[in-house]
Amino acid sequence: xTQSIQVTVNGKEQQAKVEPxxxxxxxxxxxxxLTGTHVGCDTSQCGACNVHVDGECVKSxxxxxxxxxxxxxxxxxxxxxxxxxPLQVAFREEHALQCGFCTPGMxxxxxxxxxxNASPGEDEIRHALEGNYCRCxxxxxxxxxxxxxxxxx
Amino acid sequence: MPAYxxxxxxxxxxxxxxxxxxxxxxxxxxxKMTHAWIVRSPWAHARIKSIDATEARSQPGxxxxxxxxxxxxxxxxxxxxxxxxxxxxxxxxHHTLAVDKxxxxxxxxxxxxxxxxxxxxxxxxxxxxxYEPLPAVVHMDDALHDDAPLVHDGAPNNxxxxxxxGDREATDAALASAHHITSYEVVxxxxxxxxxxxxxxxxxxxxxxxxxxxxxxSQNPHLIRLLLCAFVTxxxxxxxxxxxxxxxxxxxxxxxxxxxxxxxxxxxxKIGRPVKWTAxxxxxxxxxxxxxxxxxxxxxxxxxxxxxxxxxxxxxxNMGAYLSTFAGGIPTWxxxxxxxxxxxxxxxxxxxxxxxxxxxxxxxxxxxxxPEATFLLERLMDLAANEMGxxxxxxxRMNFIGADQFPYTTPVVLEYDSGDYEAALDAAxxxxxxxxxxxxxxxxxxxxxxxxxxxxxxxxxxxxxxSAVAGAIGARAGLYDSGMIRVHPTGKVQAYTxxxxxxxxxxxxxxxxxxxxxxIPMEDVExxxxxxxxxxxxxxxxxxxxxxxxxxxxxxxxEKVLNKARKIAAHKLEAAEDDLEYVGGQFxxxxxxxxxxxxxxxxxxxxxxxxxxxxxxxGLEFNAFYDPKNFTFPFGAHICAVEVDPETxxxxxxxxxxxxxxxxxxxxxxxxxxxxxxxxxxxxQALLEQGVYDNEGQLLTGSFMDYAVPRxxxxxxxxxxxxxxxxxxxxxxxxxxxETGTIASTPCIVNAVCDAVGVRDxxxxxxxxxxxxxxxxSHSTREAA
Numbered sequence: 001x002t003q004s005i006q007v008t009v010n011g012k013e014q015q016a017k018v019e020p021x022x023x024x025x026x027x028x029x030x031x032x033x034l035t036g037t038h039v040g041c042d043t044s045q046c047g048a049c050n051v052h053v054d055g056e057c058v059k060s061x062x063x064x065x066x067x068x069x070x071x072x073x074x075x076x077x078x079x080x081x082x083x084x085x086p087l088q089v090a091f092r093e094e095h096a097l098q099c100g101f102c103t104p105g106m107x108x109x110x111x112x113x114x115x116x117n118a119s120p121g122e123d124e125i126r127h128a129l130e131g132n133y134c135r136c137x138x139x140x141x142x143x144x145x146x147x148x149x150x151x152x153x
Numbered sequence: 154m155p156a157y158x159x160x161x162x163x164x165x166x167x168x169x170x171x172x173x174x175x176x177x178x179x180x181x182x183x184x185k186m187t188h189a190w191i192v193r194s195p196w197a198h199a200r201i202k203s204i205d206a207t208e209a210r211s212q213p214g215x216x217x218x219x220x221x222x223x224x225x226x227x228x229x230x231x232x233x234x235x236x237x238x239x240x241x242x243x244x245x246x247h248h249t250l251a252v253d254k255x256x257x258x259x260x261x262x263x264x265x266x267x268x269x270x271x272x273x274x275x276x277x278x279x280x281x282x283x284y285e286p287l288p289a290v291v292h293m294d295d296a297l298h299d300d301a302p303l304v305h306d307g308a309p310n311n312x313x314x315x316x317x318x319g320d321r322e323a324t325d326a327a328l329a330s331a332h333h334i335t336s337y338e339v340v341x342x343x344x345x346x347x348x349x350x351x352x353x354x355x356x357x358x359x360x361x362x363x364x365x366x367x368x369x370x371s372q373n374p375h376l377i378r379l380l381l382c383a384f385v386t387x388x389x390x391x392x393x394x395x396x397x398x399x400x401x402x403x404x405x406x407x408x409x410x411x412x413x414x415x416x417x418x419x420x421x422x423k424i425g426r427p428v429k430w431t432a433x434x435x436x437x438x439x440x441x442x443x444x445x446x447x448x449x450x451x452x453x454x455x456x457x458x459x460x461x462x463x464x465x466x467x468x469x470x471n472m473g474a475y476l477s478t479f480a481g482g483i484p485t486w487x488x489x490x491x492x493x494x495x496x497x498x499x500x501x502x503x504x505x506x507x508x509x510x511x512x513x514x515x516x517x518x519x520x521x522x523x524p525e526a527t528f529l530l531e532r533l534m535d536l537a538a539n540e541m542g543x544x545x546x547x548x549x550r551m552n553f554i555g556a557d558q559f560p561y562t563t564p565v566v567l568e569y570d571s572g573d574y575e576a577a578l579d580a581a582x583x584x585x586x587x588x589x590x591x592x593x594x595x596x597x598x599x600x601x602x603x604x605x606x607x608x609x610x611x612x613x614x615x616x617x618x619x620s621a622v623a624g625a626i627g628a629r630a631g632l633y634d635s636g637m638i639r640v641h642p643t644g645k646v647q648a649y650t651x652x653x654x655x656x657x658x659x660x661x662x663x664x665x666x667x668x669x670x671x672x673i674p675m676e677d678v679e680x681x682x683x684x685x686x687x688x689x690x691x692x693x694x695x696x697x698x699x700x701x702x703x704x705x706x707x708x709x710x711x712e713k714v715l716n717k718a719r720k721i722a723a724h725k726l727e728a729a730e731d732d733l734e735y736v737g738g739q740f741x742x743x744x745x746x747x748x749x750x751x752x753x754x755x756x757x758x759x760x761x762x763x764x765x766x767x768x769x770x771x772g773l774e775f776n777a778f779y780d781p782k783n784f785t786f787p788f789g790a791h792i793c794a795v796e797v798d799p800e801t802x803x804x805x806x807x808x809x810x811x812x813x814x815x816x817x818x819x820x821x822x823x824x825x826x827x828x829x830x831x832x833x834x835x836x837x838q839a840l841l842e843q844g845v846y847d848n849e850g851q852l853l854t855g856s857f858m859d860y861a862v863p864r865x866x867x868x869x870x871x872x873x874x875x876x877x878x879x880x881x882x883x884x885x886x887x888x889x890x891x892e893t894g895t896i897a898s899t900p901c902i903v904n905a906v907c908d909a910v911g912v913r914d915x916x917x918x919x920x921x922x923x924x925x926x927x928x929x930x931s932h933s934t935r936e937a938a
Contacts, residue, residue, distance in 0.1 A: 021271070035180035036173015038401070040349040041434035045857035048349060076173035088171040092163055095826045099656030100170030101350040101401025107171065122870070129865035133857070135349050135402050136656045137826060138833030138894075139865040 005069040009034070010078025018065045024058075025049045027065035028075060036076040036104045040133065047132030050105035050112075051075045057112035059131070076104035079111070087111055087149045096145035098136035106132050110146045119150050157665040157675055161822035164661040165675075166654075175399045178353035178370045179431045186355070187216050189420065189430040190273035191413070192263040192280045193439070194255035197289035197511035197850020198302065201251060201262065201282060209265055209279040214272035217424050218280065220263045221250035229419055232410055233384045234476035235376075237627040238485050238507065242314040245305035245509075247475035249385075249412040249419070255284070256304055256474035257513050258850055259439025261412055266420055266428055289511040289850040293448055293469045296508050304474055304509040313472050313507040314481055318489040318565055324502035327463025331454035335537040341525045342917050343446040343471070343844035344837075345854070346518050347862055348655075350401020351432040352441060356417030360425055366394045369414050372403040372653050373693020376630065378685050380410040380478070386418060393418075397683040400655035404834065405517035406441045407655065408695045409478035413440075438855045443844055444518020446471035447484060447525050453533045459543055461496050461552050466503040466529065473514035479695075480516050481507055486626045487522030487614075487696075493563035494530040495574045495610050495788060496552040501564045511850040517695060519834050520892045523613050524899060531609045531900035536913065545608045545904070546582060550575060553610075567614060569786045571878050572814070578610055580876060581790040581812040590794055590808075603797040603928070604807070605909025609901035610790045615889030616698035618781035633780035634698070635689045636706030638667065638714045640773035642759035644752030646671065648710075649681045649776075651691010652703030656830075657891060658823040659699060665819050666704055666885070670711045672738035673751055689776050697889025700819065701785045705883045709777035717773060718754045724765045725749050725757060785880045785888035789813035791832075791897040795905040802925030804840055804906055806869045813893045814876045817886035821875075824890045828873050831894020837863040838895075839902035840919050861918075 002017040009032060016031055028034045028051070039061055040048035049061040052074040079085040087107050090096070097103040106129070113120060113128040120128065125146050126139070134142060169175050206218040231246035250261045263280050267273035288302040295301055296311040304311055328334060355368040365388060371377050374395040382390040400407060413430050420428045432440060447468050454463040470484030489503035520527075534552075538545040554561050556573040563569065590606060597604040617623050620631035637649035648667045654660060660680045668675040681687050691703070715735065722740035723730045726747055733740045741748035757764060758773040794807040811828055818824050841861035845853045854860040879886030899917070906919050915927045 019271070029180075033182075034173070035177075036175070038177070038350070039179075040351065040401075041857050043434065043856045043858050046349060046434075076171075080172055084171070091171050092167040095164065095822045097167060097170055098658065098826060098830065099348070099350065099402040100166070100175045100399065101177065101348075103170050104173050123866075126865040126868075133349055133862050133864065135347060135404065135834070135862065136830045138829035138831075138863075138871065139868055140829040140871055141826060143865065143870070
């Protein structure tokens with residue numbers, strides 16, 4: 001049994017038939033081939049799958065694709081317009097990524113934070129990253145990158 | 154041409170990762186690809202009485218269901234371990250899928266292969282396995298009892314091996330005549346690596362050519378191919394290509410040859426379609442090799458002047474249910490040899506027992522043996538300083554190997570090549586403002602606050618070497634590496650390395666190395682890694698060996714390229730080779746303006762119209778294999794200040810200062826990043842992480858809900874700096890930076906918390922509850938006194 005959904009992903013309208021149990025992350029990765037959104041856990045903790053749905057940051061492993069019907073979804077692939085998003089630039093400039101696996105989710109979370117708080121303090125940044133795990137960087141440079149992006153925008 | 158070495162150049166690999174274009178194994182989709190779901194044991198120890206897959210096989214979309222016996226019948230061998238510890242080591246078979254018994258929760262029993270992952274997962278629910286549960290043995294002390302259940306029938310008392318190093322008699326004598334003995338019993342807890350990318354494997358058998366391609370999230374593709382072909386499947390090595398594309402972190406857990414690699418290799422040949430397996434996180438928790446898990450007793454002897462006169466250590470090391478790839482080497486040669494640390498300890502004896510239990514196999518995890526040794530030593534130093542009334546910095550300083558004593562041979566067989574331990578300690582003391590910090594601590598204590606200061610002065614041994622030594626200590630492999638430089642006719646260069654980057658930034662660092670020495674723009678250099686079809690050979694990345702070993706191989710190949718380029722230049726310029734100098738990417742006849750650029754030489758090598766063809770082959774491409782003369786020995790001094798909340802036991806890290814010496818540095822930004830991540834990992838062990846099994850062998854910390862990986866709010870900003878003592882025996886002077894932070898930070902934090910609370914010891918991880926209990930216990934002790 002499948003269900004038809006219509007989702008705008010990175011500005012492009014997508015129509016698809018999905019099983020009701022299909023997770024949004026699987027729809028993005030498998031159906032649309034947008035593999036920048038990653039799966040790092042199965043308990044909604046690591047944040048590697050974070051995307052924006054109607055402007056809000058969500059863990060796409062915890063949302064069914066059918067729940068996104070009629071919504072607008074932005075993934076890491078949609079963050080750069082003509083040029084890189086200030087957060088993407090800042091992550092590179094501050095060496096805020098190593099293996100890169102958590103990076104898309106980190107950037108999506110950071111973008112969500114900066115949309116709500118244009119100049120967050122270090123503590124606010126660290127707490128905003130509560131749902132995003134990074135095993136490589138010790139978060140030091142991620143915090144710096146978000147501060148840098150905040151200053152740049 | 155700009156010099157590239159020593160510059161914090163932004164990483165070339167970042168563009169794809171920040172835009173979502175990284176290509177990890179699970180991102181790869183092949184035509185007609187199937188998906189595997191593995192039926193895993195819910196029991197830690199059970200006999201498999203029968204497996205009924207009839208219903209699973211009949212599900213629409215299911216392609217095949219296989220069990221362990223199917224693979225045995227096809228001649229698939231057990232997965233070997235790569236390290237022999239003593240002639241008597243018990244190495245029971247580790248089958249890809251269990252055939253008689255399951256020996257840990259998560260042991261594979263059957264595999265369902267289907268058109269989609271969901272169908273495979275659903276059908277796996279229908280595989281009926283009839284288990285006869287057996288008593289499980291989980292804790293090492295229990296495992297050694299005569300009446301303990303046996304994990305393997307061929308390993309009496311569940312002992313895989315015993316091992317010792319050093320002079321037992323002399324050490325006992327030192328203890329007998331000691332002025333003071335500091336004793337310490339410690340559990341170095343089980344850790345789980347938790348790279349954020351779960352492991353993933355695709356097997357792809359090409360029906361037309363018979364070639365097999367294995368994509369795997371591995372730290373060392375060549376070693377996987379060698380083990381897979383030569384030991385497990387018997388497939389010819391030249392018909393198998395192993396690709397490790399972008400890999401989302403390893404920390405040791407992706408070094409090893411895993412059952413799923415064998416399974417996908419075998420299954421794709423059985424069904425004639427590609428087979429992909431990707432772990433769910435819950436599956437990673439019970440299938441990725443885990444780390445640490447030692448119980449040790451140590452005694453350190455001192456004379457009346459505070460000099461260490463001997464160290465005796467007895468360690469039980471949990472191997473889990475099977476010997477993983479490097480398993481036996483970790484709590485022995487990578488552990489016991491580190492027990493001299495930075496100190497002039499004249500005699501040491503260490504004894505290790507490797508023990509089987511019904512738990513997930515244990516192997517290397519970031520630092521691998523060296524963190525365990527350093528934890529023991531650095532805790533002993535702080536305990537001893539406290540007991541004997543020394544400042545912990547001064548007790549260390551009194552026992553340091555002097556900068557003028559190198560090369561220095563320790564009583565546990567290593568020959569340290571270089572070091573200046575006092576310089577690093579002084580730099581760290583200066584950075585943290587030690588005198589002021591102690592004063593602040595006193596004031597805080599007077600005000601009833603619990604502030605503590607912790608030290609850790611450590612040594613690491615990176616890049617196990619030379620191969621002859623690796624062989625002598627039981628490694629069933631050489632530990633050299635290869636580097637190839639291919640100069641294209643247009644002067645563009647590809648460098649091929651046998652080491653693998655999974656976060657370390659090799660694509661940048663190695664390109665800097667190549668561009669620097671060839672004196673060409675960095676944009677003209679690309680690094681190729683992670684593909685056995687492209688790279689001559691390699692031993693992968695672990696033990697902080699990439700630059701010291703892999704980089705040195707690249708350097709040797711560069712020397713060959715430049716040597717030939719000089720000959721070509723001499724021909725073109727009609728000059729003697731000795732009369733040429735290579736500056737700014739140009740060979741110039743000294744004292745003249747006659748010169749030829751690197752690009753022209755490349756073109757000449759491939760269009761050899763005017764060329765010394767009698768003496769020189771066309772082309773400009775060289776490979777080099779580099780076998781290091783010795784380990785490298787990074788060292789450093791870490792100091793931290795913590796404050797403990799007396800009401801909740803919560804630990805806040807006020808300052809964390811690290812001065813590391815990793816030798817010559819190619820990209821300081823990348824080295825700092827490695828150190829940050831390393832420190833965070835070690836802090837995770839000190840304060841947060843523990844793999845906990847119940848008495849039946851169930852992993853109670855089997856998800857991120859229960860296993861506490863450090864999060865951003867758990868950590869401070871780190872203050873890092875370096876001293877530079879070049880490695881004297883490799884051409885780069887480089888040592889290794891990937892593990893220093895992890896090795897140093899765990900004891901540093903625990904020392905600081907114990908100092909804050911005023912107790913001798915708190916078992917790791919130092920959770921608020923345990924710290925609170927320690928505060929309570931110390932209060933009641935004081936009240937009773």
